[in-house]
Amino acid sequence: MSGPILHTKNITMRFGGLMAVDQVQLKVFKNDLVGIIGPNGAGKTTVFNMITGIYTPSAGEIILQDKNINNERAYTISKLGVARTFQNIRLFKDLSVIDNIRLAGHQKLTYSGISSILRTKNFKEQEEKLTEKAIKLLKIFKLEDKKDFLARNLPYGKQRRLEIARALATDPKLLLLDEPAAGMNPKETRELSDLIIWLRDYFKIAILLIEHDMGLVMNVCERIYVLDYGKLIAEGNPSEIQNNPKVIEAYLGTSEVD
Amino acid sequence: MDYLAHLTLNCGIFIILAVSLNLINGMAGQFSLGHAGFWAIGAYTGAAFSTFAPLPIPDWMNLLVGCGVGGISASIAGVLIGIPCLRLRGDYLAIATLGFSEIIRLIIINMDVVGGPRGFTNIPKWANLGWVYLWVVITILVISNLMKGTHGRAIISIREDEIAAESLGINTFKYKLLAFVVGSGFAGVAGALFAYSQQFIHPNGFNFLWSVIILLMIILGGLGSITGAVVGAIILTLLPEVLRLMGPTISEWRMVIYSLLLILLMLWRPQGIFGKHEFKIFSLIKRLKT
Ligand SMILES: Nc1ncnc2c1ncn2[C@@H]1O[C@H](COP(=O)(O)OP(=O)(O)O)[C@@H](O)[C@H]1O
Ligand SMILES: [Mg+2]
Numbered sequence: 082m083s084g085p086i087l088h089t090k091n092i093t094m095r096f097g098g099l100m101a102v103d104q105v106q107l108k109v110f111k112n113d114l115v116g117i118i119g120p121n122g123a124g125k126t127t128v129f130n131m132i133t134g135i136y137t138p139s140a141g142e143i144i145l146q147d148k149n150i151n152n153e154r155a156y157t158i159s160k161l162g163v164a165r166t167f168q169n170i171r172l173f174k175d176l177s178v179i180d181n182i183r184l185a186g187h188q189k190l191t192y193s194g195i196s197s198i199l200r201t202k203n204f205k206e207q208e209e210k211l212t213e214k215a216i217k218l219l220k221i222f223k224l225e226d227k228k229d230f231l232a233r234n235l236p237y238g239k240q241r242r243l244e245i246a247r248a249l250a251t252d253p254k255l256l257l258l259d260e261p262a263a264g265m266n267p268k269e270t271r272e273l274s275d276l277i278i279w280l281r282d283y284f285k286i287a288i289l290l291i292e293h294d295m296g297l298v299m300n301v302c303e304r305i306y307v308l309d310y311g312k313l314i315a316e317g318n319p320s321e322i323q324n325n326p327k328v329i330e331a332y333l334g335t336s337e338v339d
Numbered sequence: 340m341d342y343l344a345h346l347t348l349n350c351g352i353f354i355i356l357a358v359s360l361n362l363i364n365g366m367a368g369q370f371s372l373g374h375a376g377f378w379a380i381g382a383y384t385g386a387a388f389s390t391f392a393p394l395p396i397p398d399w400m401n402l403l404v405g406c407g408v409g410g411i412s413a414s415i416a417g418v419l420i421g422i423p424c425l426r427l428r429g430d431y432l433a434i435a436t437l438g439f440s441e442i443i444r445l446i447i448i449n450m451d452v453v454g455g456p457r458g459f460t461n462i463p464k465w466a467n468l469g470w471v472y473l474w475v476v477i478t479i480l481v482i483s484n485l486m487k488g489t490h491g492r493a494i495i496s497i498r499e500d501e502i503a504a505e506s507l508g509i510n511t512f513k514y515k516l517l518a519f520v521v522g523s524g525f526a527g528v529a530g531a532l533f534a535y536s537q538q539f540i541h542p543n544g545f546n547f548l549w550s551v552i553i554l555l556m557i558i559l560g561g562l563g564s565i566t567g568a569v570v571g572a573i574i575l576t577l578l579p580e581v582l583r584l585m586g587p588t589i590s591e592w593r594m595v596i597y598s599l600l601l602i603l604l605m606l607w608r609p610q611g612i613f614g615k616h617e618f619k620i621f622s623l624i625k626r627l628k629t
Contacts, residue, residue: 135502135505135506154505155502155505155506156505156506156507156508156509159505159506159507159508160508164506165506167502167503171500171502173495173500173503174500175499176499180492183489183492184489184492184496184504184507184509185507185508186489187489187492187493192489194485194488194517197484197487197488197491198484208488208489211489247507248507250507251507
């Protein structure tokens with residue numbers, strides 16, 4: 082067996098005097114389905130922002146397939162096979178649904194700006210393939226009938242799904258989902274749980290997800306990390322986590338468990 | 340007739356300027372206020388080429404080479420100014436580009452070889468209406484085709500959400516620079532065409548007020564719409580003439596009238612006449628049929 086595809090070695094993020102993330106150690110292996118939970122403000126999103134190159138860790142190392150990516154820019158990390166969604170959906174709202182997906186295929190296209198201007202055969206072929214691939218992906222997410230809608234006109238749950246589809250269009254090895262069920266009703270959440278497991282198997286990727294919906298996390302994740310005030314306080318499978326006194330205290334100790 | 344031809348020609352020049360600025364401001368969402376600077380660079384390098392180093396070839400070929408000289412010079416300036424400035428955000432970029440274009444103007448004023456404060460005179464008349472509109476068509480075709488491919492989508496993604504774009508593997512800096520270089524290049528071509536049709540250019544003809552007017556054109560038409568840029572350019576080129584017909588007092592209040600117009604537009608249609616959309620003749624016909 083090979084090592085983890087993602088390994089964060091004691092990563093730390095300071096914002097002025099605030100330790101948003103304090104020496105957190107995560108490992109994600111091939112085909113893993115791992116969750117990160119923790120009260121609001123625990124530093125979960127900040128961990129994602131460090132992994133995806135939006136923030137550079139104040140200390141520690143992020144190792145992606147044996148390569149230190151601490152100082153890589155976000156677009157390079159995408160090229161290396163990490164894709165993500167955002168807690169506050171960041172779709173290209175004024176572009177069509179299908180263009181949101183097509184945009185994410187950018188890395189795979191090799192034609193030059195000149196061949197786009199001259200509409201060369203190479204340009205047309207690559208664009209055709211891109212569109213086919215985008216439609217296939219939209220079908221998986223049951224969004225193909227909405228392909229020409231502006232992203233902003235989709236209902237909330239579909240926007241969340243489109244954002245996942247867009248992330249997958251970059252052909253990632255590791256997919257990071259930041260509160261994918263936020264704002265969804267129980268039925269949508271259940272469908273999403275099944276979809277996440279199915280995606281992991283179909284695309285043969287590892288998924289690391291942040292979620293507040295305990296039902297979803299316990300159902301879907303094989304391993305769970307618990308963060309509180311920036312620190313990792315527990316790690317284990319769903320039943321271990323549910324019975325861990327530190328976790329129970331972290332959750333009971335905060336007034337807000339949303 | 341001469342007057343109408345002159346107006347039509349000016350419309351063409353401003354269409355090129357507006358469509359090219361729209362690539363930077365409307366498509367990439369980078370707030371540049373320095374378009375007059377690139378226009379000036381194109382005009383002066385184009386004029387210098389025609390006066391000091393014309394090639395022994397027919398005029399129309401020299402015109403094309405001259406447009407190339409103007410366009411490429413402006414593009415190079417675009418790279419030089421873009422690399423440091425495009426890392427700035429919003430207002431800072433606007434201030435930096437505005438400063439750049441004023442510096443260009445001051446440099447020209449202090450360069451005797453191109454006429455300095457007296458202006459550049461006796462430029463050969465290489466361009467006419469036909470040539471200007473050929474370049475209008477080229478500009479629109481190049482930019483609209485570019486926008487339909489992955490380079491164009493990458494440029495738009497910067498306007499839409501820079502963080503999301505980066506997280507999808509788009510090197511946003513590279514595509515900001517691409518928009519900037521192509522946009523300033525066409526402004527340079529507009530400059531050369533301007534020089535070859537007016538035969539006289541003056542540094543104050545490229546002051547920052549013109550950057551503002553070109554910006555108004557694209558805001559009026561709808562930031563992000565090529566059709567809008569064309570329509571905005573035509574309206575704001577013709578408007579001062581219409582105001583002139585209404586008497587000298589009204590004409591003097593031109594900028595005030597522009598401002599009022601803009602305020603009205605913001606109230607009535609903040610996204611501009613066309614919003615981010617293009618006028619598509621085929622979809623219009625389809626809609627009329629059904
Ligand atoms: N860019 C930033 N600047 C300053 N503080 C930040 C920044 N991003 C996050 N924080 C702070 O870091 C802490 C962790 O935030 P976050 O990672 O968003 O928490 P979570 O996703 O677990 O709810 C919070 O206290 C938050 O206010
Ligand atoms: Mg969060």
